[in-house]
Amino acid sequence: MTPAESGKMGELAVGYYLEYLGYRILDRNFRIRGGEIDLIAVRNDEICFVEVKTRKLHSAESGAEAVNRRKQRLLIRAAYRYLEEKQLSEDDWYFRYDIAEVITLHDRIVDINYLENAFDETDFHDNSQNFD
Numbered sequence: 001m002t003p004a005e006s007g008k009m010g011e012l013a014v015g016y017y018l019e020y021l022g023y024r025i026l027d028r029n030f031r032i033r034g035g036e037i038d039l040i041a042v043r044n045d046e047i048c049f050v051e052v053k054t055r056k057l058h059s060a061e062s063g064a065e066a067v068n069r070r071k072q073r074l075l076i077r078a079a080y081r082y083l084e085e086k087q088l089s090e091d092d093w094y095f096r097y098d099i100a101e102v103i104t105l106h107d108r109i110v111d112i113n114y115l116e117n118a119f120d121e122t123d124f125h126d127n128s129q130n131f132d
Contacts, residue, residue: 001107010054010102011038013109017100023048032081035074039100040082047088047095048116049079054102057110063101064115072097076121096120 001009015025023041030037039050051071053063067075075097083090099118103111 006054006104006107007052009109010100010104011052013102014050014052014100014112014114015039015041017112017114018048018050027082030078030082032078035078037075037078037082045092045094047083047093048098049075049082049095050098050100051075051118052100052102054104057103057105063113064099064118067099067118072119 011028015028018039018041019025021043023043025039025041026047027040028038030040037049038052039048041048041050051067053066055061055063055066079095079097082088083093083095096117097119099115101113101115102109103113
């Protein structure tokens with residue numbers, strides 16, 4: 001299985017997992033220049049921007065570790081663009097950034113570690129930071 005196939009398998013599994021938990025998938029692979037959001041899900045008044053990282057069991061780097069500050073900044077920028085394009089007001093929705101770590105062994109999923117509120121944008125708010 002190629003890394004792209006493995007990643008797609010992980011994204012599908014996390015989508016099913018979220019639906020099982022009562023979320024509705026709004027969008028998959030939302031892309032803007034320089035960034036992509038794997039899954040966008042909603043439940044009640046929560047919008048979740050989900051980064052899915054598929055890793056082999058015993059990988060040197062976890063999925064959460066792979067979402068460094070640069071990647072976080074790109075995800076936040078893409079999330080704001082999504083809200084803008086869909087005309088969703090930040091005042092009406094609570095939104096968060098989650099990471100789903102999908103663990104595989106021999107091309108089979110053995111675990112999903114779902115991290116709600118894995119990071120937030122407060123670390124990026126100062127005069128020198130801009131998401132546009």
